[in-house]
Amino acid sequence: MSRRLARETALQVLFQRDLTKEPMNTAEEVQRWAEEFVVPEPSRNFAQELVDGTIAHQDEIDQTISSFAQDWTLNRMAKVDRNVMRLAAYEILYRSDIPGRVSLNEAIELAKRFGGEESAKFVNGILDRIVDNAMKVEQKGSD
Template identity: 35%
Template sequence: MGRRNARESAMKLLYQLELNKSYDEEIIEVFFENEKFNDDEKEYIIDSINTVNENLDIIDQKIEKHIEGWKKDRLSRIDLATLRIAIYEIMYRDDIPTEVSINESIEISKKFSSDEASKFINGVLGSFVRSKDE
C-alpha cells in the first residue's frame, strides 16, 4: 500500500485519540488489530503517533501560530490531525521532502474533509514553512 496509506491511517488514529482526549495504548492496539499494514507502514504510524504525542505542545504551538484569526479548538478534528501529521513530517522526518508532506496533507484533507479545508491547510503549512526558513 505505501506511505500514503500510512499517512492516512496515522491521521485517522490521531483523530481517534483526539476524540477520546487520551493517548490510550488500548485504542492503538485495537486500531492495529482491525487494520492490516506492512512493516514499513506500521513503523511509520507508530513513529508518527509517538512523536506527535511526545511533542504535542510544540506541534500545536506551531499550528496555532499559523492559523491567523482562528483558535485551535475551532478547527475540525480531521484538519487538526492532518496538520499534526504534516508538521511532524516537516519537523522530525528528514527523509520526507517538505513539498511531499504538504501535498500529501492537501490530498488527505480533500479526501476526508473539504475543498476549503485543503486550501486552509495549504495556507497554514505554507506559512509554517516560510517562517521556518527565515
C-alpha cells in the first residue's frame, strides 16, 4: 500500500471540497482522484479513511491549527497549506497507529509538491507545535 499516494488523493478531495464549498460525495471523489493518480485499492481505502476522519473532526482540527498558528487565521492561509495541515492534524490527533513525526514529514512533502515556495516551512512550523503538544498530552496520560 502506498500511503503517500493515499495522502495525495485525500488532499485533492479535501482541497476540492474547501474550494467549491459545495456538498460532495466523498467516496465518488476519492474514487475519481484515485483513478487519476492510479492508486491501488488498499491505498484508496486509506485515502477514504483520511478524508472521512478529517471531515468528521474538522471543527476541532481547525481550532487546533488556529491555536498554534500565531498571527494567522485559517482564512488567510493558502488553501493547499490549510488542507495539508488539516489532513496531518487528523493523523496526529486521531490516528494512534501513525507516529506524529511521520505525519509531519508526509505533510511537509505534500506541501513541497502541491504548495507554494514557503508552504513546507509554514506547514512545518505549525504542525511541529501540534506534534510536540500531542506528545506532551500523551506523556501526561501515561504518567
